[in-house]
Amino acid sequence: MDAPTWQMIEAVFLEALDLEPEERSAFVEARCVERPDVGGEVLAMLDSHVRSELRVERLLGDSPGPDPLDLSGQRIGAWRLERLLGRGGMGEVWLAERDDEFHQKAAVKLVRPGWRAAELVSRFRHERQILARLRHPHIATLLDGGVASDGRPWLAMEYVDGAPINRWCTERHVSLRDRLRLFRKVCEAVQFAHGNLVVHRDLKPANILVTDEGRPVLLDFGIAKMLDPDDTSAALHATRPGERILTPGNAAPEQTRGEPPTTATDVWALGVLLYELLSGEPPFAAEGRSPEETERRVREADPSAPSSRAPAPEVRWIRGDLDAIVATALRKEPERRYGSVDQLSEDVGRWLAGMPVRARPDSLSYRTRKFLSRHRLPVAAGALLLGTLLAFAIVSTRQADRIADERDRAHEERERSEQVLQILVDLFEQANPELHAGGDSLRIADILTMGEDKLAGLEDQPAVQYRLYETFAAIHGARGRYEEARAALRQALAAAERAGLEDAVLTDRHQIARVTRTLEGKDVAAPLFLESLHAFEARYGPTHPDVAAALVDYASSIPDPDEQLALIERSLAIRRNQSPVDSMGLASSLNELGRLRWDRGEPDSARAAMTEALRILTAQLWPDHPAVLTVSLNLAQCASRIGDFEEAERRQLAVLEGRIRVFGDGTSPVAASHQALGIVRASRGDFADAERHLR
Structure with missing residues (x-):
């Protein structure tokens, strides 16, 4: 049997399993009307599957114990399974609750028992990989994931009632x-x-x-x-x-x-x-x-x-x-x-x-009808007077001109978006080995170099340049290439200024200040943050979210603790009064407040602020997200300094395990976590284990 035939058999079989047993035969016959050989194989596999299930049921029927396929009450990771929500051909979804430090419900999805073929497991992990990059209020949030004790991969998603x-x-x-x-x-x-x-x-x-x-x-x-x-x-x-x-x-x-x-x-x-x-x-x-x-x-x-x-x-x-x-x-x-x-x-x-x-096809009569539908009462009253009819004709003409201007602006924006997308697609195709047989796929660094070469020829399209330079800056930053990120941000800033994009100019200046802090330290970045703060206040007013972010950045870059505290508390007031609340921004301000309170010798206030930040982040992000690990590390250090080594060890161990999953063993973040955990265990008198981590 050739590979395409087997793939078709497998696909039809999995589709059929999602149906009720009495519907499967008709489905397979209709699905495989042009390939009866495939249909015969699928029906045979379904028959074997049913007989296997019956054998299992007979075996279970002889046992006085609970159904081993009922996972109610069992734990997977930090989650306790409560009840089955649904079951498909190869997966099942359980309502679960996290009842450790954070009480939270989730929908836990895992491969059904017996379905551990390499491709199904890989598809499952593929879904987890996709969900990890999608954080949006209208997309179910990925909360957690891992591999169960029986080898089945699982993921915990926001439970949507x-x-x-x-x-x-x-x-x-x-x-x-x-x-x-x-x-x-x-x-x-x-x-x-x-x-x-x-x-x-x-x-x-x-x-x-x-x-x-x-x-x-x-x-x-x-x-x-x-x-x-x-x-x-x-x-x-x-x-x-x-x-x-x-x-x-x-x-x-x-x-x-x-x-x-x-x-x-x-x-x-x-x-x-x-x-x-x-x-x-x-x-x-x-x-x-x-x-x-x-x-x-x-x-x-x-x-x-x-x-x-x-x-x-x-x-x-x-x-x-x-x-x-x-x-x-x-x-x-x-x-x-x-x-x-x-x-x-x-x-x-x-x-x-x-x-x-x-x-709809554009025409003057169509635009006029739409105008009338938007302004029924004024037009009806105005129709009583000849002079108002003339005024209406003038207004209609202006309205048509305004619509045309709006259409032109939207057309320009669409053209810019399509140009940006096409450049990115061209670059991605260069990196696709399927489109370039016989050659190695390009590295990200190669793609960025090619992209920046393309951008040099777009001087007459600064808005397109701005968007792409910002994209490249974000990629450089994620890869830890901060010099390249700052260079790309400066190019984006210049393009935004040429294009007259005032909001983008302010945002890019603020981002440049952040990268400068990483590269050259707080003293160099502080005046840049102050400039951004004043610019945001002048443009948006004193209670805008961008003002709150700039307050935190400026506070973290100046030496005066009293001024720092005043700035952070002002940022928190803005965050808490937003509607809707920017949870991630609020968590950032709380974490900075906790750090500042700790430096001022107020450990209880510091831990309270950081704990609230961690609660917010844990509800929004997956456990191994860098922001979650950072706040967890801060709390571990607080616990260690006040002598609560049990909590410090628990948090340091969680950070270490998370960093291993994210960065891999042998990396510098993991080495730093081993060292921190070793110090905590030495403080508790566990010198043998401490030595293992400190080696």
Whole structure:
């Protein structure tokens, strides 16, 4: 049997396992109508699987003890499993609670017993890798992860107590406008994922839960695709011949043909979701049809307009603009859809604001109708007087000019974004060994050098230069190349000044000050931070989040402890009064307050501030995040200095284990943690173990 055939057998088998037993045979026959040999193999595997389960059930039936597959009450990492939330063909999700120092609920996902094939385990780790890079209020947060004692990988995600978005809207009789606002929040999350080079590939109501408070949360990145040259598992997770992991009725035409996913794939899925939110039913209902028939309709048939299926009271609002928006998102050719999720969301926003949408052909009569719809009462009153009619004509002309100006600005912004994206894509393709057979893949340093060479030729496009130089500066900084990061930031600053981007100019100057502090020390950075603080206050006022950040940076760079304390307390006041609160910014201010209180000889106040910072960070980030480890280390040092060596040892050990997972054994951060733990254990009289860590 050749590899593609086996891959198709495996893919169909796994899809069938997600169905009820009585539905599997019909599904396999329909799925494999053109490959009966594949269907026969899959049915045989399913039969063997069922017989194996029956044998297990018979064995368990003879045992008076509890079901060994019931994990209720068992611990995985810091989590105690409470009850099963759901089970699929190869994975299961448990409600769990963390009941150690921090009480928190989570959804713990792990591979089902017996499903430890290398590829499934790798896909599971792939999902964890994707979630680790996605921190957004509308994406389920990764809290923790690891490997269970039986060898199964697991991950703990934010537990979302909600309902699928379509059901949530129906049960609460959500208005049309509120449904569209909810949809835009989903778009915001998907665009954020795309900005991090992640395509979801399986957007559907079941993967978008809405909480009682109305917060939509995007779930299940199990088959997401990373468009990243540094994704070392790219070859494994690429779409292969015979393997099509998709949801019929929601999948884009190119997915049904087995083509590689792009951001346009998610634009299609959002179009399907918008169709259902408008009409109450999906455009390509799969009920009563085989998967092949559903996929054929997706590729060949155009669905009726959502207004034709919508509830009668809403038809007049959906017909026209909203129909056109959905039709644009659901074009068969990916290149003819919206160019990004942002563009789709923007058009929905324009409809909500009564503005012309880009999915409709532009014309003076169309713009005039939209103007009338936005200003019904003034125009109706003005129509009584001939002079007002003339004034309306003048206003209409100005309105048309304003819309044209706005369209031109948006067009320029879109062109800049597309240029930035194209340059990055070109660089990533240079690093893709699949596109350059016979050569080694390029290192990140090579890619950055090539990118900076390209930027030198964009002097006439300073806004594009600014965005790319900022991107390269962030990459240099993450790699510890601070001189290169500062050089790139200075280039970004110069480009922002040429482009007239005033906010970007202030931000870049502040970032340069931060890198300067790392390279040259606090004394050199202090006047730069003070300059940034005054500039932020002048532009945004005294209570802006950027002012709070600048206060912390300036306080950390000056020697006067009383002035430091006043600045930090002012920063905290700004953070606590924000709505919504910037949790990460608040944690940063609290950690700095704790450090300052400690230096002033106030250990109880210091530990209280740092403990609050750690609580916030632990709720937002995964346990091994550098920010979590930094605050944990500060608390360990506080405990050690006041003689609480038991707490100091516990925290130092946790930091050491986290650094080993993040940096690997033999690295300087791990060596520093070994030394710190050795000192604590020596203080407790455990000299033998202390020597082992201090060697």
